Amino acid sequence: MRFSVKAPASSANLGPGFDTLGLALDVWNEAIIDTDGEPGKVINGGPEAALLENHENLTLVAMNALARRMDRTLPPFSLESTTAIPVSRGMGSSAAALVMGLAATNHLLDLGLGLDELLRIAWEFEGHGDNVGAVVYGGAVLAIPGTARVARLWSEGDLGLTAALFIPEETGSTHIARSKLPSTIPHADGTFNVQAAASLALGLERRDPELIAAGMRDRLHEPYRAQMFPHLEPMKAAAIAAGAAGACLSGAGSTVLALVAPEKASNVRDALAEIGGGLDIPGRAEIVAPTTRGVEITPVPAGSSQSVEAQVG
DSSP states (O other), X not given: OEEEEEEEEEEEETTTEEEEEEEEEEEEEEEEEETTSOTTOEEEESTTGGGGTTSOOHHHHHHHHHHHHTXXXXXXXXXXXXXXXXXXXXXXXHHHHHHHHHHHHHHHTTOOXXXXXXXXXXXXXXXXXXXXXXXXXXXXXXXXXXXXXXXXEEOSSOOSOEEEEEEESSOOOHHHHHHTSOSOOOHHHHHHHHHHHHHHHHHHHHTOHHHHHHHOOOSSSHHHHTTTOTXXXXXXXXHHHTTOSEEEEOTTSSOEEEEEOGGGHHHHHXXXXXXXXXXXXXXXXXXXOBOSOOOEEEEOOTTOSOOOOBOOO
16 A cells, blocks of 8 residues: 655634634645555655654654554554645644644554544644644634534635745744743733634635734734744734735744735735845745645555545545
8 A cells, every 4th residue: 555645734823813713725744655665664855854853753653643542553664754834833734744644544544534533633632623623624714612623614615815924944832932921811802802813713704805804913922922023013014014914923933924815915925025034034935825625645556656636534
């Protein structure tokens, strides 16, 4: 058996939706699993591979964890990972690797788990459902508390907005980013965020740029995390001035994401790059489309470079 498993990048929070909202983005990690390959051989490649040196392969860790959970034994196989999602910069690279591992073991052992069950396990392993929900299903999702379920806000058609990103070379730390948050916030800020998150969720479901623009504002975490990321507030302001509907810190950072109509995307990308250059922050500005595709399994016939898509679960 030889197959590919791929999973998309994701941006969590989207401003006010802290640990709640996630959006899949069209950048992909991939792993090739080959039961006829050299047993135990693990190759880590791709543009982000250097940042993962001396770290465990998270896809392999997840594969083994699910096999143990199901009291099953994985057959011998080789694993070749390609990491294209920026690592430790708020774009869900670890969530993608986790979901890839779960989907790979599900396929390899023919466990018959559907996407809902894969989400439940991924949520349990990850600790929250925003990134993993977007990775499993694609599109925009809302994590429902106490249920290990997500509501799929946007799952088909054209969102009408694309993403302009500034991806710094410097990595961030989710643990440190969370440590910057206060233990309490003013009641007015909590009220503001409830209103904003509700508007944003409804806007994503309706694909309504005005509601999305009204909702992409935050008082819960971004003002505190801006201490770590001095580029955040200037880039948000520049993106909106250049025509973005809204802008936010992607996940726990350091990436800044703006949602913008496609015809204005290059202006917003250039505005982000200009701020990065002015602040002397090494990085790159890119335009990346949101995607409704989630984790995918693709059987690869031996000796063939062509593949045929298959359903996960």
